[in-house]
Amino acid sequence: MKNDHHDSAGLNAPVPEQSGQRADETMFMALFATHPSVMLIVDAGTGRVVDANHAATQFYGWPVEEFRKLNLLDIDVPSPADGTNSPSLLAALEQGRTSRTHRKADGSVREVELFASPAGLPEKNTLFVIVQDISERKDFESLTEFRLRLLEMSNTSSTEELLTFTLDEAERLTGSTLGFFNFISDDQSIVMRHACSSCAKKDNCGEASHPNQIDPAICADVITEKRAVIHNDHATLRHCNSRFVDHQQAKRELIVPIIRNGKVMATMEIGNKPIDYRDEDVRLISVLAGVAWDIIARKYAEESERKMQEAIQYTQKMELIGQLAGGIAHDINNVLMAILGHAELMIDELDEWNPFSESLLTIQESAVRATNLIQQLLAFARKQMIQPTLVELDKEIDKQKPMLREITGDRVRIEWIPGSNHARVLIDPSQLDQILTNLCANARDAIEGAGKVTIETSTVRVEAAECYAGHPCQTPGNFVTISVTDNGCGIDSNTLPHIFEPFFTTREVGKGTGLGLSTVYGIVRQNKGYLECQSSPGCGARFTIYLLRHDDSPETPENTSAGVSETRKAWKTILLVDDDPSIVALIRTVLTKHDYAVLTATTPRNAERIAAASDNEIALLLTDVVMPEMNGRELSARVQAIHPHLKTLFMSAFTMEMIAMHGVTGSETNFIRKPFKISTLIQVIQKILG
Template sequence: MLSPTTPTSRKSKSLCRRIAPPARVGFSSLPVVTTSPAWENGLVRCRQFTPGGQPGGVAHRAGPTRARGRAGPIAAERAVNPDEKPFLPEATALRQGTEARVPEEEAARADERSSRSLIGALRDEPNPFSQLVATVPGGLFSFRLRPDGSACCPYANPAFLELFGLPAEDLAESAAALWATLHPDDLDRVRDSVATSARSLTPWRDEFRWRRPNGDEIWVEGHSMPVREPDGSILWHGFLHDITARKETERRLFATHERLQALLQALPVGVSFSEDATCQHITGNPMLRAQFEMTPQDNISASALETAALGRRVRYFFDGQELREGELPLQRAVAENRVIPPMELVVQLPSGRRWIAEILAAPLRDAQDRIIGGLAVILNITERKQAEERYQTLFEHMLDGFALHEIVCDARGQPVDYRFLAVNPAFERLTGLKANAIVGKTVLEILPSTEPYWIETYGRVALTGEPASFENYARDLDQYFQVTAFCPAPRQFACLFVDITARKRAEAEQEHLQTQLAQAQKMESIGRLAGGVAHDFNNLLGVILGYTELALEHANPAQPLYADLLEIQKAAQRSADLTRQLLAFARKQTIAPQVCDLNETVAGMLKLLRRLIGEPIALMWRPGSSLWPVKVDPAQIDQVLANLCVNARDAIASVGQITIETGNASLDQTVCAQHAGWIPGEYVRLAVSDDGCGMDPETLAHLFEPFFTTKGVGRGTGLGLATLYGVVQQNRGFIHVSSAPGQGTTFTLYWPRHRDQGAPAALAGPAEPASRGHETVLLVEDEPALLHLGATMLEKLGYQVLAADTPGEAIRLAEEHAGAIHLLMTDVVMPEMNGRDLARRLLSLYPNLKRLFMSGYTASVIAPHGVLDDGVHFIQKPFAMPELAAKIRVALEREP
């Protein structure tokens, strides 16, 4: 039996007394046969008694008899504090005793107002303290700070160890592990608070973050009481508990409060609050004080209602009459217990400034529906009212016609007509229709030839609120108008009219100019296309003419074969002339729109487009699946593709990629609202992208202006993209351009989905003896037949030939060749590297290397490669052996 006076009992009580103050837990012991407990300081503090003023008894009910050594709850007691306020503590008791002593219960009483913390009862004689703290819902600890600055935790209950995941044996020696688990941002502050408590021997309390071994981060709150020990150490007995949930709640509440405050502070309207039902103290947000020219210290109600004698009262006028006290919207809302609809008032400030306010007010009620104040929202509508006045003036004097209409719908809600509500004088002047003759009547009554399409168009504006701009032809008036329609009110639409009849007739008279522009663009595109065709075609003609010439040298003129060879030579020469003519002339084609598949149209152009852009640039084709049909002139598609690919080619410095893509696209109102002139619907998308130099915003702004070009003199007319824009507009499509310097360019075209469904040349005679040589020539040609022919011709002329079919092979031959290389004869456009770049590479190996360039392109095509610069030797394909011999000698014997 453990007596209340046994050493073990005294030790347990002593520990309890030291734990109780910081843990805010009260302890008492009482025999089960008495109602006079022995009060511990903690319980006295919980009950708010002084130790000398402890009560002699407290109403309580003992719980059922418990087995010795078993802890359990006692029935809740009803206690009364000295201020006569009852409270309900919760107790956990442990029965102790033997047959030789009167049994008593040690009860741990916890004030329910301080989180109902519990300290368990003593469980057994060997370790009564551990039994006592087993029921406490938090961590109990002892912390010792030694004189040398080191620290340890001589005691930590299981809840403490479980909460923080720290082994008791490590903490008993050193608190280093404890410090290490603190959040780095809190560590110094906690150390400082502990040091302050140690110096002043005042209670320690702090909140900080703790990192658990599993990586979780929690918030804890700690309380402890310091005691100085004989050796100079400071010993704290304390209590820690997890407050993470509370912190999170505080954070959310604070964030919500901050958001509401930020919203209130940022609102562009004044908001005023009455904090009492009499509206004698009114506060508001910054906008309200700015509206009333007041400082944060001013009471708005006093300035508005109570200082008339000082001459600085805010005055309010409604319909020219000044409002009296009690007539303000906020006062009426509180007095009448109802929402006051928006009122327009003229506000005159003490400074004399006047402005127009729109005020909406409502009462504020508490949970019991009692009025506790009011709320008013004040909007400064001075500018709006002034704009309305200006609008009225503009309405009467503007040069553009204006008309306000009301849409008329059938039983299904579909627009079938619209009624004139108002027109301005300019409308009367432009149309000849007088207001007194049309206002109140429908358009079908006034203009019976109005097409249903226009009624539907205006109906969409009135019913959806989405504005629209378009050109309209009024058949009854025989006039064209540029119309801008918008929705000023539900089921209404207003229109601004500009008479464009003269412009439309001028456009009709100048249609031939558009044809000429289109033709100029087509000729430029065909010329560029012919350059690409000439490259391959002239290579083939070069082989034919070259071998024909070699055959004529060995043939007997008296034999029939000689005449046949002359005919072959004649036909090849005429073909070569034809390729040159394609670069200068283009046939005019009549525009004939037809239903077509863009995939098929583009696929038919790919071969020509590849020739047009040249070999160094890759052309990628990505056709869309299940493409919708379109109705367009295929020649226009060819023209558009040729123009875009030429521009893309010019934007690429040397080697790059052009990508052509198609696909279906549904443009909704949201997308179209971001692009002027776009109309929602279903379209077929054609996109041409390049990885060239791109364009800056200034260039994009002028991109479709006629005669605007970024190309050099003689390289373009500046009509290409202007004509492209006209083609797309003519087909009721749209263009979107995406580009940035250094990031390439993408032209995306949207096509509407179609739901309906000289003297002849003399015959060449025997070749004159050609100038011969002995030098070494490096011949580079990617066409095998032409490479073999060229080597044969050079060898017949006496030259030593190194033949290569790629630039890489040419470099290898040059590096391995032991002797001198006197002349590089190379094609201009080849895979891997163009001829000019190859020459630059080889000059590093042979500084005195002469160069002769050859190509089937015209001069304008080769110019970007620099081949026709001054001092550059060039021979046009196809060529004859005498011409080749002469060009070689010029290249070898003259300075480059």
């Protein structure tokens, strides 16, 4: 009985192995349910989710009941490289480890790494899967790769290209489809759109040229509070006047500031993420924007230093040319004065049929051309004697249309588009004439066959942020622009940096002086303006000049040649002083011929002695400015002490700068520049003595 009882009891007792297995399963499921790691049990054959632990429901956002209705393929976001996601995912799980992108219940995605092994549960062919969130690691890897790529690009790419690449990366990392990068002015009041993403360009949101000013209200909260701003609904976007409102698909946006030294330097905007932006997006985009800004700021500093060095070298070169021009101008102008004067005297004496008349006219014309060349050099060197006056730009250009049409000829049509709306600029009208003449001549030479030159004016306000962003105007303000555009052959990138250098020309030898554009450059800079050229081969060229707009009328100097009387005052005494004997001889002949009594001297001391010894009242002192012993201004004061009613007419072949150093300014009423025509000299003298 005992043995029977024992056998009976043994048959009903649990098998130790089965009991231990159930205990292990119970312990496993308890650990599975409470473990802080994200864990799933899936069917290895189909990918169906058999079970999910509490950590998984917290991570993904689905309750266990919902989770058990899902397939692992439902939450897997396939890579574009995968043809179909099913074989790729399940095959990868069999290998025990794979990296995937998973979708959560709220629609957001996370980068995860899956570790799989057989579960060993009663359900056959099940896998135990541990899910590890590696999004931060992936972001770090992406940022590292982005930084290296941006550094590499910075050597060859423009600032706008670097910013576009940054915005494209921001869109990729967040799933956005719009992106903009804005620069903020130093006073934080101006927002300049500087770049947009590739998607924004394709979507016609970035079709405007950059940089362009936008409504500061877009970034008001970001700038004032120095923090990132998220707008996750369309109503909020409209409330804050966002740039994205103009886009019919706009729903959400994120704006992050880039802050350096306590000031917002720029903002990065991204928009239209399929789901709401979150704090993790703020952190990611802030790092991305900061990396880009530091690289771009370094590139900008390097470019600024390079441009400064180039500007210094260019300025030094131009200054040397200017010194050369100024140095030779005096001597050459005196020589030309003698040639022009004697030629004019001989032409007046000869009859038209005289065989020498034509030769003398040729001599005179050649001397005039040489004079113009010297004036062009002085214009480039900004050493011209000028008399700026307030002119209404459109009206002044309109006067010059007939002359400009003569320059371009019949084959080139001039289109005139006035648009400055009666705006005025302060400039010597003769210099405006030089600018338009040279630009139209340059355009004509660039056009083969028939063509068109468009002259257009407008007004523009240049802000400080635009100057910072690379605008040709280096200082902010209100400007009037003159644009001269042709449809000629255009200028290649190698030639473009040199076009304003004197004597630089692409025309064949003997066909150009190379002084046309350099003259324009010198005149514009002398008038505190700015100049840029936009051109490419086969696309013509556009020259744009920026001149400061003047709304107040300044005092303008009297024109020395206006209102000249034809009445001659016979036998008035003129004291003529010049250290060049040939000039003295020429002018004495001319003045004597016009019934003036002439006293001459080649040194100031001698002139002073002659004035003291003269019994006749000296009516006019005609004197050079720069001379040995004393200058013309000092001589005038000494002679006037002897002859109180004396009037003075200064003349000089030196540059404006040199003349001003000797007491005679560009606004001096009684001044005549050498070389001058004999008839002009007589008219000026008659006006002074009249």
